[in-house]
Amino acid sequence: RAQIAEHLTQAARAIGMPFSSNRLTTGRPEDYVSLPLCLAYCAMCMIDETIAEAYLRRMRECVYAEGRSLSSIDAQVELAAEFPVDVGQFCDNLESGAAIPVLQEGVDECKTHNVTAFPTLLIRYGEHQVAMRGYFDYTALKQTIAQLTGGEISLSDAEFSNALEAYINRFGKAAAREIQTMFSLNDAQLANVMMDLISTGRYKTDSCGSSYFVMRK
Secondary structure: HHHHHHHHHHHHHEEEEEOOHHHHOOHHHHHOOOOOHHHHHHHOOOOHHHHHHHHHHHHHHHHHHHOOOOHHHHHHHHOOOOOOOOOOHHHHHOOOOOOHHHHHHHHHHHOOOOOOOOOOEEEEEEEEEEEEEEEOOHHHHHHHHHHHHOOOOOOOOOOOOHHHHHHHHOEEEHHHHHHHHHHHOOOHHHHHHHHHHHHHOOOOEEOOEEEEEEEEO
């Protein structure tokens, strides 16, 4: 358990997700298994893929930041109730085993494209494709797309004013490191962005462990 906890702690720090030390030290063995959460994500994908992305994000927050266990279907269904979906259908997708083939399809696709690490972003353009593995910032994404398309597609520079508010409004909250990575900000720039955001009166911060979230009031 100690080794697993240390691994999860390092993973949380690497992605900048605020984390609860309580879960890492008191969790049950089954709480460290990712399969139930993967199936829950697939069950949500069967209903609405856009909501599934938000649900997946919410699961990460629950596990790392809130120290909640999502190993049981009951806990997953309770979390699903936070979203505008048919919770009964979500539960049925899990209990009937309907989500299993969806997960297997994803596993097969990973094998086809030799995806062995997460996150991995597979970008296709015509007959060409490139896989971006691990956590990368907007600048790296912009450069990769320009190279893959021979300059035919060029992303504009990230503007964190409206884009940041839209992102937080979509998911409800965002981790400080997440914002820093997305918009390629140094520590000083991140602090200034947070001050500007809080000064609008529409957002607040929520400390967690060694970091914090920013969220709508």
